[in-house]
Amino acid sequence: MARRDNIDRGYLAQLPPHRVCKEKFRASGILLPFGESSEAFDVPNPTFRQTTAGRVMDPADPLDGWESWDWREVLSTSTKLATDDLYGKLTAYLKQLLAKFHDGLRSRAYIFYLFNMDAASLPHHLPKDTFARIEVSNIVDVAYLGIGRTLDLLGTLLQPQSVNPHATMLTLFMNAVMDTVWKMQEHKQITIAETELAMQYMSMLTPKQMLSSNIGMLIHGHMVAMRDAEKYFDTYMQWNEVDVFPTLLQMAMKELNTITDKWPFRLKLLPHEDGAREEYRSLYSSSHLGFERYVEWSRTT
Numbered sequence: 001m002a003r004r005d006n007i008d009r010g011y012l013a014q015l016p017p018h019r020v021c022k023e024k025f026r027a028s029g030i031l032l033p034f035g036e037s038s039e040a041f042d043v044p045n046p047t048f049r050q051t052t053a054g055r056v057m058d059p060a061d062p063l064d065g066w067e068s069w070d071w072r073e074v075l076s077t078s079t080k081l082a083t084d085d086l087y088g089k090l091t092a093y094l095k096q097l098l099a100k101f102h103d104g105l106r107s108r109a110y111i112f113y114l115f116n117m118d119a120a121s122l123p124h125h126l127p128k129d130t131f132a133r134i135e136v137s138n139i140v141d142v143a144y145l146g147i148g149r150t151l152d153l154l155g156t157l158l159q160p161q162s163v164n165p166h167a168t169m170l171t172l173f174m175n176a177v178m179d180t181v182w183k184m185q186e187h188k189q190i191t192i193a194e195t196e197l198a199m200q201y202m203s204m205l206t207p208k209q210m211l212s213s214n215i216g217m218l219i220h221g222h223m224v225a226m227r228d229a230e231k232y233f234d235t236y237m238q239w240n241e242v243d244v245f246p247t248l249l250q251m252a253m254k255e256l257n258t259i260t261d262k263w264p265f266r267l268k269l270l271p272h273e274d275g276a277r278e279e280y281r282s283l284y285s286s287s288h289l290g291f292e293r294y295v296e297w298s299r300t301t
Contacts, residue, residue, distance in 0.1 A: 010287060017084030025087055029056045033088035063090060064287045075282050120145060120153055128156045135170040147240050151251040151297065160299050169297040170259055177291035180232040194226040200271035201280045229291050246300045254296040266290045
């Protein structure tokens, strides 16, 4: 069953029209512009949900599966008159993206290899020292393979420095910051500075809204999001002893990311800067916390 409280807390941060769009998607499981007929879609995707009954599980949201995109780019996609059709915007965005990719297929030769197996088994089926780029998503989180095991298993597939000094493995840490906050037992410790900064961003709220219990929970969540993510992430990496990886695993963190932003979903603008309110609202109406951290790695040999 879907986690009802998790759904409600997610809806709390979203604009009312977006809640309607999400509810419609959870009921049908079909990505279409709002109001468009779904009559032709009469066979459920067996990889998406196991039965034809019930609602879509809340983690199975297509808005959550594209970690490297710019959320604001989706929101700015035109859907003509339906300006608040969130999934209509996503549909249009994906059509443009897929069309661009399809056009690129004509310009060069591509070979796709599909493996239906655990990522830990890939080194037994792929040649070493071969790939210029490897993206592993968030399997580096402790709930999955973890940092050390991921680099140890898949790092050997990356091209060595002597062949390609730009060869990079891209990893995503989705839970590192909050895992560290909880482990340090600081999840309830919110500083005055964090509170003041959160209130500056939320200056669009009326006093009546702030006094309501739901908004109170929302404000608390936003205060937590004002934490010093860099501090907690650095602590997390120290706990995992990444400083020994260059010697132990022949893999090292790149000082500067060359593929993607280190913190793609962090607020970039201060409350007084132009566009800060729009940036703030777009982030917190999404499923992102702003703590998602991309780390790029290269081989040392």
